[in-house]
Amino acid sequence: MFEMLNPVVVSVLVLVALSLARVHVIIALLLAAVVGGLTAGLSLEETFTTLIGGLGGQGETALSYILLGTLAVMVARSGLTKKLIRRMLPLLRGRRAFVLFAIAGLACFSQNLVPVHIAFIPILIPPLLAVFDKMKIDRRGVATALTFGLKAPYLIVPLGFGLIFQGIVADEMTANGMDLTVGQVPLAMAIPVAGMLVGLVVAVLFTYRRDRQYAQVTSDLAAAGQVAEDDPDLAWGRRDVVVLLGLAVTLVLQIIYGSLVIAALAGIVVIFLLRAEQWKEGEPILDRGVAMVGTIAFIMLIASGYAAVLTETGAVDSLVETTTGWFGDSRLLAAVVMMSVGLLVTMGIGTSFGTVPVLAAIFVPMAGAIGFSPLATAALIGASGAIGDAGSPASDSTLGPTSGLNADKQHNHIWDTCVPTFMHYNIPLFIGGVVAALVL
Incomplete structure (x- = not known):
């Protein structure tokens, strides 16, 4: 069994326990690091x-x-989202499952077709909260839909972030002595991703299909989605066109430079320069922007420091190495152990991309010794790297959805995002990774 006193195991267990006890994620990360x-x-x-x-x-x-x-x-101040949402209302009424599947699909595009990752969430989701509340949609279902779209595509589609992730898997396996091409990774990840799809269907059609009431408390951003049925059809003006131009500039530059900082800053400057917003309004606008996502930003910073502590201890390598000697010739037990190690490591660090090189260095020799094929090994590395990402308190796959759904302070990061996504995706990923390792 695992060395229960391994620093990674102890630290991650502390992080999970504190988070489930509703200790703020920042405090939980700091204490777990200590x-x-x-x-x-x-x-x-x-x-x-x-x-x-x-x-x-x-x-x-x-x-x-x-x-x-x-x-x-x-975007919220311009009223643009209010106009767009008004036109969407006839399509949304009474179709909760359709709405959640559509959100999952839109999130999928953010990884591959238009690789902006989480950039769309703080722009799109807060104004839709009023619509969700009117439809009595359980926001935990929205969180699971968003997280599916943020994770599943990069595991199986070799475009955008998917090309990056799958390239890391192929390169690290090849570097450690097991040849694999990027084109083979989607086949290896098909079974784990199929498990995620089952988790999404269960979440939307069963777990979170019941009505859930939320208090009528709205933030400035959420208020942008409150569109009464008898509201006049608001005309589109110059300000709307400028804001759309700013968003287009943000999208194009993000694709060109691969930097959200450059892209978002350029979009903001365009809106100011073309006078859709006055320069003198910059301070209150920035203050409200920081108020909306500042906590999430600090969590990401501290999560990075936490990952540095785990790396500095050398405990990650130790955790992996101590598992190699006790599963004998059992491929089933080996697959379960490797997936478990991936879960522990990635839950703490909160990044599947960054975990793959760590796991590949040890898993490739292990897999080769026990007789796993390159495809089976890729499935184990890819799935075990991704498995902790969905439910991790420090992952952008959970922090992103929370940043949008908690705009009116009615969505808990741990219990409403991390626990649902862990339950619906990590369990299927675990099973899917083990099955893929045994059949490929």
């Missing part, structure tokens, strides 16, 4: 030095959140 560092033999000072030194690892992501929040405020 536990991990002290358990590994680091002093308290060394632990915090490492943590603080690692904050910059997610600095660009945090800044992206701030700028995207600011852009979302500008």
